[in-house]
Amino acid sequence: MKHPVSGAPQFSFTIFLSLAFLSGCANTEQGQSSSQIPALDIPSLRASQVSQPEGWNDDVALTIPVDLNPDPNILEIDLEAKITNMEIMPGKITPVWTYGGSLPGPLIRAKVGDRVIIHFKNNLPDSTSIHWHGLRVPNNMDGVPGVTQDPFAVGGEFTYDFILQDAGTFWYHPHINSAAQVGWGMYGPLIVEDPNDPKEFGDDLVLVYSDMSLDEDGQFLPVDIGGAFSDLFGREGNIILVNGKVQPKLKVRKGKQQRWRVINAARTRYYTIRYKRQPLIRLGGDSGLAQHTETLDQIKLVPSERTDFVFTPIDEPGTVDWLRWYPTERGYGSTFNRFSEEMMEIETVNEPAVLPETIPYALRTIKPIDITGAKDVLIDLTITFPDDNSVEMGINGIPFWDSSPLLGRIGETQVWTVRNDTDFNHPFHLHGYFFQVLDENRVPEWKDSVDIPVRTELKLAVRFDERPGTWMYHCHILDHAEVGMMGTLRIDP
Ligand code: C2O
Ligand code: CU
Numbered sequence: 001m002k003h004p005v006s007g008a009p010q011f012s013f014t015i016f017l018s019l020a021f022l023s024g025c026a027n028t029e030q031g032q033s034s035s036q037i038p039a040l041d042i043p044s045l046r047a048s049q050v051s052q053p054e055g056w057n058d059d060v061a062l063t064i065p066v067d068l069n070p071d072p073n074i075l076e077i078d079l080e081a082k083i084t085n086m087e088i089m090p091g092k093i094t095p096v097w098t099y100g101g102s103l104p105g106p107l108i109r110a111k112v113g114d115r116v117i118i119h120f121k122n123n124l125p126d127s128t129s130i131h132w133h134g135l136r137v138p139n140n141m142d143g144v145p146g147v148t149q150d151p152f153a154v155g156g157e158f159t160y161d162f163i164l165q166d167a168g169t170f171w172y173h174p175h176i177n178s179a180a181q182v183g184w185g186m187y188g189p190l191i192v193e194d195p196n197d198p199k200e201f202g203d204d205l206v207l208v209y210s211d212m213s214l215d216e217d218g219q220f221l222p223v224d225i226g227g228a229f230s231d232l233f234g235r236e237g238n239i240i241l242v243n244g245k246v247q248p249k250l251k252v253r254k255g256k257q258q259r260w261r262v263i264n265a266a267r268t269r270y271y272t273i274r275y276k277r278q279p280l281i282r283l284g285g286d287s288g289l290a291q292h293t294e295t296l297d298q299i300k301l302v303p304s305e306r307t308d309f310v311f312t313p314i315d316e317p318g319t320v321d322w323l324r325w326y327p328t329e330r331g332y333g334s335t336f337n338r339f340s341e342e343m344m345e346i347e348t349v350n351e352p353a354v355l356p357e358t359i360p361y362a363l364r365t366i367k368p369i370d371i372t373g374a375k376d377v378l379i380d381l382t383i384t385f386p387d388d389n390s391v392e393m394g395i396n397g398i399p400f401w402d403s404s405p406l407l408g409r410i411g412e413t414q415v416w417t418v419r420n421d422t423d424f425n426h427p428f429h430l431h432g433y434f435f436q437v438l439d440e441n442r443v444p445e446w447k448d449s450v451d452i453p454v455r456t457e458l459k460l461a462v463r464f465d466e467r468p469g470t471w472m473y474h475c476h477i478l479d480h481a482e483v484g485m486m487g488t489l490r491i492d493p
Pocket of ligand 2: 475
């Protein structure tokens with residue numbers, strides 16, 4: 001594999017940081033007596049020598065479940081799905097559908113190789129299931145009603161039990177009536193740590209982005225609001241949430257790095273986020289670290305996608321500003337007359353700056369999947385209009401309910417051409433296996449969710465290495481999945 005000019009992004013970032021620090025010192029030097037040595041205001045401490053500001057993440061804290069198992073390599077928890085009243089809008093009560101009574105659901109966090117046991121109980125007024133998005137679980141743990149298991153009826157119970165095979169930032173959500181249930185609050189983060197990750201990345205901050213469609217009394221708008229037009233566009237909620245909160249606050253200290261693990265759990269909304277175009281060092285995404293870092297001034301996340309990046313605060317102590325959401329071009333009407341929104345307040349506390357740690361450029365080796373002799377498969381994402389009042393989506397013109405499975409065998413490699421001839425982007429997701437995007441311009445990494453923009457196609461290499469069974473692939477704009485843009489893949493031994 002060839003690399004882009006190794007070290008270049010790191011280099012420019014270092015210069016940027018130095019400039020930021022030097023400009024800060026110019027102010028403090030003014031007014032000092034000339035007898036003093038004009039010392040450069042170089043921080044005396046390094047990022048690794050100080051802690052995050054007190055209460056830095058209190059406002060975005062996630063619920064930590066109780067581990068019922070004394071074995072350090074097993075995380076065993078109870079998880080109950082239930083409706084919980086919450087104040088999302090000031091003074092209004094919203095009956096949120098939750099995992100465990102919190103929004104998002106509890107942070108399931110363990111290390112790679114650990115076993116996770118989840119005793120699940122459904123106390124919702126409707127059937128549900130849990131799908132472990134991005135995790136390579138055995139087929140019978142994949143949580144797809146009608147495909148890998150029966151849905152859990154009201155009062156139903158089930159124990160999920162699997163090994164965490166890969167480090168990365170993952171999440172969980174229902175796989176039945178999912179546009180509605182995810183939109184009502186059913187999602188939670190699942191982090192698989194790699195104990196060997198460099199400490200320089202900084203303290204972990206898990207951020208689950210989502211949105212909700214509420215009326216002025218805090219009640220959910222009808223799930224099918226807007227009819228066929230909204231099926232086509234997808235339903236973006238009118239309230240943006242960060243870890244279940246509207247415009248929460250984060251505290252940072254100049255120079256002290258944080259590793260943000262961001263998950264897009266929204267039913268339809270794309271997130272392009274920026275903090276004043278400050279550089280963000282991307283580490284990877286769906287399944288852990290990419291081959292090398294990439295310095296970006298904004299991060300784009302399509303529904304179900306994850307991104308890990310290092311956030312290095314460069315504002316002067318005392319600064320308060322907003323992390324913003326920007327509209328993303330994803331087809332007809334997605335950016336027209338839409339503006340950025342304030343998502344999360346970032347306060348740079350009044351503590352002396354520290355010197356940021358150097359983030360390594362090379363992160364890990366991503367060996368390209370060998371595609372010699374691979375079978376070519378065309379996945380054409382299609383939209384049809386059966387009549388004036390309805391829209392149907394599908395794969396190769398066939399909606400999910402009429403489809404027959406794609407076939408593969410253990411040990412086989414396929415190259416999927418995922419083509420989008422429609423007027424809307426589709427975030428394409430595959431269960432069970434990671435894929436590699438065959439695109440020289442991207443940093444090599446393992447993915448399970450990827451955007452397919454309007455009138456483009458992407459080639460994905462996938463190897464069915466183990467775990468036979470029937471797996472889903474679909475658009476993760478859940479409104480599109482509901483009207484048929486899903487298919488199954490049957491992997492035989
Ligand atoms: Cu988030 Cu079928 O998946
Ligand atoms: Cu779609």
